[in-house]
Amino acid sequence: MAKKIDQTQVRKVALLSRLELTEAEVAEFTGQLSAILEYVEKMNELDTDDVQPLAHCLPISNCFRADCVKESLGTEKTLGNAPQRDGEFFKVPKIIDSV
C-alpha cells in the first residue's frame, strides 16, 4: 500500500516548519507520519457533511479590553533573553529581502 506521505512531502513540510532534518530523520518521520496519518483517516468512516466544525468549546464571545495604556516591559527586560543584541535592537544575520 502506498505511503500516506512520501519523503518529498516530508521535506516540504520540514521546510514550512523551519526544521532542518537529517536524511535519517526524513526516513524515520516518513514512516512514522505515514502510520499516524493512516490511523487518523479512520475519521473518514464518519459522514460529516452536515456537521459544523467545532474549533472551540466555549459559549462566549466579545471579550474586549479598553484602549488604556499599560506600562511596557522596558528595553533591558525585553532584550534580557535575546541570543544576540545590538544596542537596543535584536540582532540577526543579514536579512536578504524577499517576499
Place this chain on the structure above:
Amino acid sequence: MQDDLLNMDCRELRDGIAAGRIKSITVAEAVFERIEQYEPIVGAYITTFKEHALAKAEEIDAQITAGKQVGQLAGVPIAVKDVLCTTFGATTCASKILENFHAPYNATVIEKLLSADAVIVGKTNMDEFAMGSSTENSGLKQTVNPWDTSRVPGGSSGGSTAAVAGRLCFAALGSDTGGSIRQPASFCGVVGLKPTYGRVSRFGLVAYGSSLDQIGPITRTVADSALMMNVIAGHDPADSTSVDEKQAPVCDYLEKLDEPVKQLKIAVVPQFNAGAESQVQTAIADAIDVYKNLGAEIIEIEMPHLDYAIAAYYIVATAEASSNLARYDGVHYGHRSENAEDYIEVYSKSRAEGFGKEVKRRIMLGTYALSSGYYDAYYLKALKVRSLIRSDFTKAFENCDCIMMPVSPTTAFKIGEKTDDPLKMYLSDVYTIAANLAGVPAVSIPCGFDENNLPIGLQILAPAFGEDRLLRIARMYEARTDWHKKKPAIV
C-alpha cells in the same frame, strides 16, 4: 514525626500552620530534606527554589506570629509544572530550546498561588512542551515512577505527579491537553483534576494545544483538589478564553465537598471500556459497585464517536502546536544555533537543535494537516469529528450526572517500552482525550492496584463547569475507600 508531617494533606497542614501549631519553616525544611534524599532517585524536578522557599516560609511564620491574616495555602509547599511562567528560575518546558529562558512575568495561576501564601518548592519535569504520555520526552532529564522506579510516571505532568506521590511536595499544578494530568495521576496513585476549559486562566501557561489546554491540581486527596481549585479557578481579563463569572460562577469547592450527591446517576460506556487491561476493568467495575452500594443508579450508554477521539485530537492538537511552537526560532529568546550562516538557518538549525523528536514529529504532523491541499481532509475533518464528540457528551449528560471510565488502558509501563512507536504511545490516551475535545471537567482518583502493586485510576467526567459536583462525587468514593492512603514503598 517528619514522615507524619509529610503525609498530611494540604488542608490539615494549612490549618495547623495558620493556628500556629506547625511552623511553616519546619515543613519547608522537611520537604527539602526529603528532596535531597529522594530527588536523585525520582528526578521529579527541573529546578528547586530552596532558599526562596525557606525565606517565604519564615515570612509566613512571622506573619502568623504577628497575628496577620494569611492566605488559603499558607505555608503549604507546592510544586508547579515547568510549563508555567515564573519570574523566578527558568521556564524551560523541559526543552533545550528554552533551557535558559527566564520569563519576565508570572503566570496568573502563579500569582494566585503566591497571593494564597503557598510556598513554591520548584518546577517539575514533563514531556517537552507537554507532548507525551510518559515524561520520557523531556529534553532535560528522566523522571521515574515512585511506585516502581523502572517504570514511567506517566505524562506529560509526570514530574508533578511523581513529586506529589513521592512526598517531595504537598500538591502540584499540572497541565492537561489530552490527559496529561489525569493519566500520570493514575500511574502515580494521586488525584488529578482537569477543570472545564475556560475555568482556570491559561495566561502564562506555555501553549501546546490552545483550545484544549487546561491547568489543574494534582493532590493526594479530593479535598486538596477542591482547596487548590478555590485558589486557582476564576475569570482572568488577560485570558479571553477564561469564562466570565456571571456566566459560570466559581464556588467554594470545599464547602459542600462531604455532602454526597443525592440520587446520583452514573453512566458507563461498556463497549468503550472493553479496550482496557482486565485488571483495570475489574478495578473500575469494583469502584462502580462502591457507588452502587451507596445508592447510585448505573446506566449503560453509547457514545458512538469516542472511538474517533484520538484521531481528531492528534490533528487538532498538533495543528495548534505547529503554530504555537513557531515562536521558538532563536531570534528573540531561547536557543540560537551557533552554526547558522544566514537568518533562515537561524530558524531551521536552532529549531533542529533545540527540539526533541516528539516535538518535531508533532510540529510536522500539524503543519501538514494545515497546509494547502490537506486542510479539509485533516484539520477541518477533525473539527467536525470534535463537534460530534461534544454532542455525544451533551446527549449523555442529559441522562446522567457523570460518566465513569478508566483513565488509561494500562498501569504504568516500563521506561523505554513504547518510545519506538509513537502511534502506540498515542493510542494509550484513548480514555482521556475526549474530555479535552469536549471541554468538560474530569478527575482521576486512585481506585486500586494491579498485580505489580501499580496504582489504577478511576476517571469521572462531568458536565462543563460542574467541578463542584464532580469533586463531591469523587469524594463519596474516597470517603469509603483507602486507596488514596497507600504510599509507594520508597516513602
Place this chain on the structure above:
Amino acid sequence: MSNFPYKVVVGLEIHVQLCTKTKMFCGCAVEFGQPPNSRVCPVCLGMPGVLPVMNKQAFEHSVLVALALNCKIAEFTKWDRKSYYYPDLPKNYQISQYDLPLGANGFIEIPLDGGRTKRIGITRVHLEEDAGKNLHTAGNFSQVDLNRAGTPLLEIVTEPDMSSAAEVRALAVELQRMVRFLGVSVADMQKGHMRFEPNINLVITKDGSEYKTPIAEIKNLNSFRALERSVAVEEQRQLDEFLETGRVMGMGNKTTRGWDDAEQTTVLLREKEEAHDYRYFPEPDLVPVEMNERWLNDIKAGLCELPIKKQMRYVNEYNLSDYDAGVLTAERSTAEFFVQVVDAGGEPKRVCNLLTQAGLKLANEKVCSVAELGITAGNLAELAKMIEAGTVSASAGNTIMQEMVKSGAAPETIAEELNLMQKSDTGELETIVDEIIAANPKAVDDVKSGGKKCKKAHGFLLGQVMQKTKGQANPQIVSQILAEKLN
C-alpha cells in the same frame, strides 16, 4: 511598433494604521519615534505563555470605516492565524481575519475630473496586527525593533475596478481624506500609516482576441506620487513585455515587484517557494465577535458626512468651484470651520479664498489645521465682510489674517492699527484723481476717445491713484470718480 488597444486593470490592497492609544492585543502604547524595543510587553513580544485580548476601540474604528465604505458588517466574525517566518513577526504568525472579515461587499466613490465620480467596489475590510521593523543599515547584520509589532492595522481590498494611474491616485487620496474625516487614522503615507499595494494587469486586444497579462503586485510605495507613477510605469512595462514575449496570465505566474523610487522603475522581487502557504486556521486564543443592532447603532453615530459628499454639496450650496470645494474638504476641521464662518455672515467665496490661501499657508507654517489657528469664526466672517465691502483690499485681508493669528485681535482693530483701511472718502480721493488727470494728458485723451485704448488707459490712471495712496484707496470708488470726471 504596434498599436493594440488595451485596458489597464488595477485593484488595491490597502493597509491603514488605526490611531488607537494602545496596540491591537496588548496595552503597549502606539507611539512613533520612541527608542527601539521600548514599547513592548510579553504579549507583543510573543513570549511563551502569553495571550491576546482585543482592543475594543480598534474594532469599533474598523467597523466605522467599513460602514463608510458601504460594507455589509458581519454579524459574526472571528480571528485566524496566518503563518510565516520573519524576524519582525515575533510569534511567526500574524493574527488576522481570513474567511469572515468584519466588513465586505462595499464601495467607495472617487472623484474624477470635472466633478464626475466613479464607484470602486470594496471586496473586504478586516482587522489585523502589524509586524515590527527590520533594519538593514547597521552593517553585516540586521536589527529588529518590535515597537510597531501588534499595532492595529485595517486591511482594505478593492475590486479591480480602477482603469488608470489617475484613478488609483484618486482612490488613495479619497481614502486618506475619509479615514481622517472619521478620525480613525493619521493616515500619513510617509510614516507608513497608509500602505498601498496595487495589483495590475492589462487586457490587450490583438487580432480580435483579448489577452490578459500576468498580474503584478507592487510594494514599497510611500507617497501618492510613487503610487501613481508606479502604476503608469508598470502599465508600460507590461505592454512592452507582452509585445516582446506574448506571455499571458496563468496559474501561479503572478509576481511581486518593488518600486525603485530613484530609478522610477519596478523590479522583480524574489519569492520563496513556500511563501504562500500561510496555513490559516482559527485563532484558538480569541473568542468571536458578535455584532448586535444596538452596538452597531452606537458605532454608526460616529459616522459623518463623507468628504466627497461634502465637496459636492459645497459646490451646489455655496456656489464654489469643484477645485475650491475639494481643497476645503481635504480636512474635516477646515470644512466644518468654513461653514461656521459662512454661518457667521461671511460670503462663501471670500471665506473660501481666505481659508485656502492665507489660511492654509499659515496653518502649514504653524503645523496645525486652519481651524486650529486661533481665529474665531466671527472675526473671520467680519474680515470677509470688510473685503466684500471694500473696506480693505483682498491683499490687505491676508496681512490682517496673519495678524489675527498673532494677536487674536478683531480685524477692524488690526486694519486701523496697520493703516490698511481703504480710502473711500470721495472728497479726498477727488483731489488726488484731479492731480493724476492733470499729470497724464495722454491717458486722459485715450479714455475720452473711447477707442481700443480706453480700457487700458482707465486702468493706468486707476493704478496711478492707487500708487499715490499706497494702495489704500478703494479701487471701486476711484474707478467711479474717474469715470464721472472723464465722461
